[in-house]
Amino acid sequence: MPGRHGGMSHPVFAYMYSRFAPGAERLGAANHREELLSGASGRVLEVGAGTGLNFRHYGNAVAGVMAVEPEPHMREAAIQASLNASVRVAVVGGLDSRLPVADATFDVAVASLMLCSVPDQRVALAEMYRALRLGGELRFYEHVQANERTLASIQRAVDTFWPYVGAGCHTSRDTLKVIEQSGFVIQSVRRFRFQPCLMCVPVSPHIIGVALKV
Template sequence: MGRSTGAHPLFARLYPRSAEYEDAHGGLEHRRELLAEVGGRVLEIGAGHGANFRHYPPAVRQVIAIEPEPQLRRLAERAAADAPVPVEVRAGYAERLPLADGSVDVVVASQVLCSVRDLPRALAEAGRVLRPGGRLHFYEHVRSRRPGFARTQRALDLIWPLQGAGCHLARDIERAIGEAGFVIERIRRFDFLINGRTTPSSPRVIGVATRR
């Protein structure tokens, strides 16, 4: 799973269906877990079609949602109208966030770090816009901790990004978060199986990291 890094009309048509399928098989609970303790002013990078918006808790004062793909952004704007908290949808890229330094309490990354063009820069931008002590809440598919499975992911990465708008299977996102200056407070590693089946994107993490 990934997020678009520009205009990808085919991906934009298919992604909402794929996300809905995952939600129907357990993904909804993952979204709720991701957002349960979020509050204050929130930035969501790569918001896609806005599937997270209805799960933000009352403690959230405002969500600024960044999405570069035009068709997904239009869908996100519709979802924002029905959200339980104020949501502002903006065009933009994770590597060049249109926000001031230290201007948000929380950054949410939900199945987006797999597809950003420059992962270290995107995480550096997340750290820049967070206030001191602000938190990064992340839910991502990641490189497997099983060597054999990880080798398969690396092999598939030769073609996978072409069909997934830049989505990579073999990124070590947990390590990248640490190298970007975040301290991971908690993390849950698991395999997301749908109907008992493993897919190349089954290895997942949900966690919270604090800006140093």
């Protein structure tokens, strides 16, 4: 649903996410975020920042974070989270397809559990590429298409309805491949399974890593 500030409104999803997230953080997501952002430095652009769950994991080497979040309820929660962050975080509205930033102005771009939900991954990644300086890092933490054939076909079946209940979330995207096709060079990637709930089987294959704009 389109909204003001080039946004969208998914109040039910925003509510469910805020109820579900604390459990997932305790079961391992918080550790994944720590790994995702470990060693990040300079100016950071986080796209689809959600409720701001990454904010407390930014270290002192980060000069500041611009967090773009189109969904108004999640953005409000992100603004609250930014008040407790140890680095300066500016939360703004905006969409992945037209980030409100100048070319080559960031050292790090963060994609965390959002490339599953954007309408077109290539468009989102092209915008993040544009925003990064040469040598800048894309740090990604995403659930992705399974390597195992059976789970991959379950994911494809699930994707006939999952995006309708999950605010656009797809389970069967080959995100790592699209990151590479978008011009980034993968510097590190770790594949793992993370299943914080019974229903989470289709979104259990994850990747976490760093890719460079070269």
